[in-house]
Amino acid sequence: MFNLKLKILEAPHLEGCRRLSSMISINPGLCTGCHLCELVCSTYHFSKSSTELSRVIVYKDKASAKFTPTLCVSCPGMPCAKACPTGAIIKDDRTGMPIVLVEKCSSCGECVKECPYNAIRFEPSVYAYPLICDLCNGDPQCVNVCWPGALTRATTLTEKFKGAAEARSIIVKIVSKYTR
Amino acid sequence: MICTVYSVNGKILHVDLTNNKIWVEKYGNDLLELFVGSRGLQARLYWDLVSPKASALSNDNVLFVGSGTFTGTPLPSSGRTTVTFKSPATNMYFKASVGGDFGLKLKLNGYDIIAVHGASERPVYVYIENDHIDIIPAEKYWGLDIRTAHVELIKRHGLGADTLLIGPAGEKLVKYASINCSVYNVAARGGGGAVLGYKKLKGIVVGRGSRSVILYNPREFYEKSLKVIFSIMRDDALVATAKFGTASATMGLDKTSTLPCYNFRKSFWENAYRNAGEYYVEAGYLVGRVGCAQCIVSCHRHTKTEKYGGVDTVGPEYETSNALGGNIGNSDTDALIKLNDLANIYGLDTISLGGVIGWVMESYEKGYLKNLKEELGVEPSWGNVDATIKLIEDITFRKGTGDLLAEGLAVVCNKINPETCKWALQSRGLEHSRVETRIARAYALAFALNPRGPDHLHTETFAEFGFTEDAKKLIKRLTGSEENAGVGKDVGRPEIVVWHEDIYAVTDSVGLCAFIDTAGFAVNEAILSELFESATGIKSSSDMIMKSGERIVTLERMIQVREGRSRRDDTLPWRILNEEITTREGKTYTLTEATLNSMLDRYFELRGWDLEKGIPTPSKLRELKLEFTVEEALKHLSRP
Amino acid sequence: MPVIRVHVLSDRLAKLLGCSDTSVSIESGTYTINELIDFMAHQIPSIKVLNKMRDTILIAINGQVKYNYDEKIEVIDSIKITIFEVGAGG
Numbered sequence: 001m002f003n004l005k006l007k008i009l010e011a012p013h014l015e016g017c018r019r020l021s022s023m024i025s026i027n028p029g030l031c032t033g034c035h036l037c038e039l040v041c042s043t044y045h046f047s048k049s050s051t052e053l054s055r056v057i058v059y060k061d062k063a064s065a066k067f068t069p070t071l072c073v074s075c076p077g078m079p080c081a082k083a084c085p086t087g088a089i090i091k092d093d094r095t096g097m098p099i100v101l102v103e104k105c106s107s108c109g110e111c112v113k114e115c116p117y118n119a120i121r122f123e124p125s126v127y128a129y130p131l132i133c134d135l136c137n138g139d140p141q142c143v144n145v146c147w148p149g150a151l152t153r154a155t156t157l158t159e160k161f162k163g164a165a166e167a168r169s170i171i172v173k174i175v176s177k178y179t180r
Numbered sequence: 181m182i183c184t185v186y187s188v189n190g191k192i193l194h195v196d197l198t199n200n201k202i203w204v205e206k207y208g209n210d211l212l213e214l215f216v217g218s219r220g221l222q223a224r225l226y227w228d229l230v231s232p233k234a235s236a237l238s239n240d241n242v243l244f245v246g247s248g249t250f251t252g253t254p255l256p257s258s259g260r261t262t263v264t265f266k267s268p269a270t271n272m273y274f275k276a277s278v279g280g281d282f283g284l285k286l287k288l289n290g291y292d293i294i295a296v297h298g299a300s301e302r303p304v305y306v307y308i309e310n311d312h313i314d315i316i317p318a319e320k321y322w323g324l325d326i327r328t329a330h331v332e333l334i335k336r337h338g339l340g341a342d343t344l345l346i347g348p349a350g351e352k353l354v355k356y357a358s359i360n361c362s363v364y365n366v367a368a369r370g371g372g373g374a375v376l377g378y379k380k381l382k383g384i385v386v387g388r389g390s391r392s393v394i395l396y397n398p399r400e401f402y403e404k405s406l407k408v409i410f411s412i413m414r415d416d417a418l419v420a421t422a423k424f425g426t427a428s429a430t431m432g433l434d435k436t437s438t439l440p441c442y443n444f445r446k447s448f449w450e451n452a453y454r455n456a457g458e459y460y461v462e463a464g465y466l467v468g469r470v471g472c473a474q475c476i477v478s479c480h481r482h483t484k485t486e487k488y489g490g491v492d493t494v495g496p497e498y499e500t501s502n503a504l505g506g507n508i509g510n511s512d513t514d515a516l517i518k519l520n521d522l523a524n525i526y527g528l529d530t531i532s533l534g535g536v537i538g539w540v541m542e543s544y545e546k547g548y549l550k551n552l553k554e555e556l557g558v559e560p561s562w563g564n565v566d567a568t569i570k571l572i573e574d575i576t577f578r579k580g581t582g583d584l585l586a587e588g589l590a591v592v593c594n595k596i597n598p599e600t601c602k603w604a605l606q607s608r609g610l611e612h613s614r615v616e617t618r619i620a621r622a623y624a625l626a627f628a629l630n631p632r633g634p635d636h637l638h639t640e641t642f643a644e645f646g647f648t649e650d651a652k653k654l655i656k657r658l659t660g661s662e663e664n665a666g667v668g669k670d671v672g673r674p675e676i677v678v679w680h681e682d683i684y685a686v687t688d689s690v691g692l693c694a695f696i697d698t699a700g701f702a703v704n705e706a707i708l709s710e711l712f713e714s715a716t717g718i719k720s721s722s723d724m725i726m727k728s729g730e731r732i733v734t735l736e737r738m739i740q741v742r743e744g745r746s747r748r749d750d751t752l753p754w755r756i757l758n759e760e761i762t763t764r765e766g767k768t769y770t771l772t773e774a775t776l777n778s779m780l781d782r783y784f785e786l787r788g789w790d791l792e793k794g795i796p797t798p799s800k801l802r803e804l805k806l807e808f809t810v811e812e813a814l815k816h817l818s819r820p
Numbered sequence: 821m822p823v824i825r826v827h828v829l830s831d832r833l834a835k836l837l838g839c840s841d842t843s844v845s846i847e848s849g850t851y852t853i854n855e856l857i858d859f860m861a862h863q864i865p866s867i868k869v870l871n872k873m874r875d876t877i878l879i880a881i882n883g884q885v886k887y888n889y890d891e892k893i894e895v896i897d898s899i900k901i902t903i904f905e906v907g908a909g910g
Contacts, residue, residue: 029468032468032469032470032471032476032478032480033470033471034259034471034472034473034474034475034476034478035259035281035284035473035474036254036256036474036475036476039252039253039254039474040254040402040405042392043253043254043395043398043402044402046392047395047398047399048392048393048394048395048398049252049253049254049392049393049394049395049398050252050288050389050391050392050393051284051288052288052340052388052389052390052392053392059339060281060339062280062281062330062334062342062362062363062364063327063330063331063363064492065364065468065470065482065492065493065494067470123340123388123390125310125388125390126388126390144406144409145254145256145406145409145476146476147409147412147413147422147476147477147478148469148471148476148478174339175339177331178331178334178335178338178339179335180335180336416832416905417906417907417908418907418908419830419831419832419907420830420832420904420905420906420907420908421907421908421909423830423831423907424829424830424904424907425907425909426907426908426909426910427909428906428907428908428909429906429907429908429909429910430909431878431885431904431906432878432906432907434885434887435878435885435887435906452885453880453883453884453885457907457909458829458904462829497909498909498910499909499910613910614910615910636910637910640910642908642909642910645906647876647905647906648876648906649876695908699908699909699910700908764887765888
């Protein structure tokens with residue numbers, strides 16, 4: 001990761017509070033399905049580039065040109081953490097986002113099932129552990145590159161959760177269309 | 181494990197459908213340095229694997245699909261995929277380009293290029309997932325339109341998969357049948373769909389791959405990518421293209437009287453706005469935008485109409501908007517969307533389709549093809565949408581006269597009456613792209629030289645129009661003066677074409693969309709070379725990367741020389757060279773053979789090729805490290 | 821008095837011109853398009869720069885794109901002028 005340790009120390013954050021503008025809003029209607037968010041996310045975190053190593057997940061129904069990204073919006077109550085049998089998911093107090101403690105994770109996938117927004121990437125053939133958005137320590141890269149505006153800095157919590165819920169309903173439709 | 185190549189897999193997947201054999205070929209930096217990526221590498225492979233005697237619709241043709249060197253990296257707009265094959269329309273080497281996600285996913289499965297050899301006896305498709313390759317019976321998908329086939333295959337292979345498919349037109353070997361990726365992204369021209377149709381290959385499905393792209397200097401490349409992203413967001417032409425699509429070129433062409441209408445009889449018309457990208461937005465046809473892999477410009481259109489039975493599709497692009505719009509006298513935008521959808525799902529190139537239908541309408545007007553009235557149930561008169569829809573169906577399924585029309589203009593005009601070839605806007609077997617080349621002369625020269633045929637996707641000399649400050653600056657850089665920007669001019673055209681050919685070859689090969697550095701100007705050769713070095717670790721510079729572009733263009737020329745091409749083939753359709761065109765302001769232009777020849781003379785001089793035959797000289801070939809083609813050049817140069 | 825309703829069709833142009841929608845009143849009469857541009861640039865301070873951009877922009881009057889700026893337009897009722905630019909295509 002690019003000087004991540006340095007960034008943690010430098011990241012401007014308020015003691016005991018989190019910056020709303022570091023958070024990400026999803027606007028599904030504006031997604032053009034380009035995947036650049038995924039490639040940027042994976043390169044930033046892993047120094048290697050693949051859509052499958054990304055914490056933001058783009059769902060696409062190409063036959064209907066319907067697309068949406070989804071990513072963790074840090075639901076209060078953290079159902080992913082509650083579902084984890086080994087206590088491998090904890091909350092990062094600086095960002096409010098879940099962190100997966102790889103040394104405790106058993107790759108069981110229970111967190112994925114519990115996530116209300118399909119926002120946890122878990123492809124064991126690609127990477128053994130779940131991938132959850134960590135807001136890139138305060139400067140989310142995907143937002144910087146999303147010109148269509150499907151991923152933007154959040155302005156209100158309501159908007160953030162609304163966007164994620166809209167994304168979720170699109171994802172449910174896409175998944176059911178392509179299930180036999 | 182030590183990687184010997186960066187930014188690419190260094191792997192070519194070969195599939196032989198005749199013998200049911202599959203093998204992987206590795207390549208290294210030596211080839212990557214010379215040939216840059218997909219288009220260059222595929223041309224090199226084509227030289228070795230496709231004999232000049234091979235017939236396009238035979239077991240001897242090989243079709244290549246490859247992703248670019250920057251595909252799968254964080255560089256925007258770099259998901260373009262190159263498809264290379266011998267074309268059944270031109271009987272020569274042909275390169276097509278396509279967006280969508282197929283190339284990206286192929287790369288993430290571990291292969292840069294797939295080469296399809298031979299032919300299957302029964303319909304099949306190929307499935308790729310990392311090291312697992314399957315040739316699977318495709319009987320139940322054969323006959324399905326592309327949209328339906330995609331849905332069925334994704335149901336079978338999961339949402340992580342993507343498809344490359346042909347439609348019924350490809351299955352029926354229509355000479356301008358397309359290959360579609362991710363449903364609506366089209367490697368349209370040259371009849372690639374027919375090549376796969378002959379191979380009985382319905383398509384290729386790639387699964388969720390577990391490879392990543394490893395960059396030589398990921399930090400540096402990432403930062404350079406961010407800079408390119410910001411340049412794109414500030415580029416005049418790309419901003420307009422993002423919002424209004426490629427059909428935002430329509431009114432500019434109409435203004436300069438370079439918008440071909442009524443089969444190139446007119447070059448402007450009062451209904452042009454109905455074929456314009458701005459209109460699609462204003463009138464509410466646009467419901468969303470679609471991007472090729474990695475592209476934030478996302479210029480593709482997601483459009484809907486309630487009419488014509490209700491249509492929900494992607495398109496129309498500029499070429500389609502004109503080919504099936506003004507070219508056939510169609511100002512009905514709802515109809516245009518319907519026609520585009522038919523081409524999408526049947527798998528047809530809209531430029532050739534429009535060229536054929538325009539010829540039909542003009543021929544009918546002049547008293548030919550009288551049988552069509554009964555066959556279609558309606559007269560194929562200018563702008564008649566019902567006739568057009570029926571023609572598209574008949575061409576796709578080869579019914580009635582459609583069977584002949586499916587062969588393309590070069591064949592059909594001669595069969596009906598050689599006199600009709602005067603308004604067959606084709607040359608060397610390919611229908612002419614949608615710009616008035618009697619006036620736009622950089623395009624004219626580029627079209628005459630293009631290995632594909634009279635077509636824009638080898639150069640895209642959009643800068644010639646001088647619509648933006650950046651365009652004018654480029655023209656000044658290439659020709660010495662901004663005065664040379666603007667159409668209707670001859671000065672500096674060869675210089676403009678040479679630069680565009682070279683940078684376009686590099687652009688294609690790295691997987692970048694040509695609009696980023698030829699129609700818009702967010703990237704130039706200096707930036708390309710820096711990105712190439714960061715990505716691959718191979719030393720590069722502006723000169724070196726443009727040299728590689730020249731190498732690719734020259735190799736493609738040699739491939740075609742071996743297939744029988746020479747200067748006499750560097751020509752344009754009869755109407756373009758023999759009839760005059762009048763602008764809105766009443767000014768008349770004629771593009772004579774003499775003018776074209778003088779531009780060709782200067783072009784060959786700049787290239788260092790033999791002037792008389794238009795063939796690269798041995799010394800030029802050696803300079804470009806293309807020694808393996810020298811023998812062939814000598815053979816042709818020594819002939820009288 | 822008739823009104824010219826100006827609509828700028830491109831975000832980039834809107835930024836340059838300082839507005840995306842505006843209107844200005846004008847006396848009934850016959851004007852060339854050049855005169856209408858002069859008038860708009862003069863009366864609407866934010867789109868003064870329109871003067872310099874005549875060659876690179878496109879103008880539609882009541883939905884009809886006009887290329888000859890010497891063409892005379894009769895202004896009796898309100899008119900809509902749309903300003904846009906050429907994108908990349910091909």
